[in-house]
Amino acid sequence: EPEVTQTPSHQVTQMGQEVILRCVPISNHLYFYWYRQILGQKVEFLVSFYNNEISEKSEIFDDQFSVERPDGSNFTLKIRSTKLEDSAMYFCASRGDGNTGELFFGEGSRLTVL
Amino acid sequence: QKEVEQNSGPLSVPEGAIASLNCTYSDRGSQSFFWYRQYSGKSPELIMSIYSNGDKEDGRFTAQLNKASQYVSLLIRDSQPSDSATYLCAVNGGSTNAGKSTFGDGTTLTVKP
Numbered sequence: 001e002p003e004v005t006q007t008p009s010h011q012v013t014q015m016g017q018e019v020i021l022r023c024v025p026i027s028n029h030l031y032f033y034w035y036r037q038i039l040g041q042k043v044e045f046l047v048s049f050y051n052n053e054i055s056e057k058s059e060i061f062d063d064q065f066s067v068e069r070p071d072g073s074n075f076t077l078k079i080r081s082t083k084l085e086d087s088a089m090y091f092c093a094s095r096g097d098g099n100t101g102e103l104f105f106g107e108g109s110r111l112t113v114l
Numbered sequence: 115q116k117e118v119e120q121n122s123g124p125l126s127v128p129e130g131a132i133a134s135l136n137c138t139y140s141d142r143g144s145q146s147f148f149w150y151r152q153y154s155g156k157s158p159e160l161i162m163s164i165y166s167n168g169d170k171e172d173g174r175f176t177a178q179l180n181k182a183s184q185y186v187s188l189l190i191r192d193s194q195p196s197d198s199a200t201y202l203c204a205v206n207g208g209s210t211n212a213g214k215s216t217f218g219d220g221t222t223l224t225v226k227p
Contacts, residue, residue, distance in 0.1 A: 031212075033213050033214075042202075042217045042218065042219050042220065043158060043204075044217070045214050048211055048213055048214055056214055091157050093213070095212070095213045100146065100163065100165075100212065101146040101163070101212040101213055101215065102148065102160055103148075103158075103160065103213055103215065104160070105158050106157060107156065107157050108157045
């Protein structure tokens with residue numbers, strides 16, 4: 001069964017360092033998303049990406065965040081200068097064409113900022 | 115007021131019983147409603163989607179939607195220990211961004227053998 005894959009599964013970094021989280025969405029999907037979940041809290045929308053550009057972003061997604069689709073398969077989230085409060089599980093999700101909104105999540109990348 | 119509110123857990127039911135999970139939402143323009151299951155430390159997994167008023171059944175799961183009451187629920191029949199997880203209600207608030215979902219806090223279900 002096709003799945004969304006994410007790397008790394010866990011990354012520990014020092015405050016102020018740059019982090020890149022990688023995702024390979026399901027191959028025939030066209031819409032890509034990043035969500036995050038701080039430990040013990042709800043899943044929150046960060047950004048959506050379609051046709052090689054951001055279609056929507058939340059207020060969490062400030063200037064320190066960026067997304068990119070550098071090739072035909074990868075979808076990355078970059079955090080330029082990490083803060084302690086960026087510690088969370090970051091989920092990549094994708095969906096196919098149509099307007100159903102059903103998301104397929106990757107297993108997540110746990111980011112720990114020290 | 116929370117945008118998506120779920121009944122506070124944890125919820126504990128014996129094996130074989132019906133588990134009932136409830137969710138209310140604030141945006142009357144919402145069009146799409148989802149239930150995800152999240153095991154501890156894992157990612158959300160879609161188990162049900164519903165788009166129109168009424169009931170939708172899939173195996174042991176039934177989703178119910180009442181847009182007038184801004185209410186969506188999930189019933190799990192013949193609950194199994196493997197159903198023990200946190201259940202997330204997610205709502206698409208009617209924006210053109212179909213994949214932008216607003217999630218509730220989740221209800222943790224424990225099914226006791």
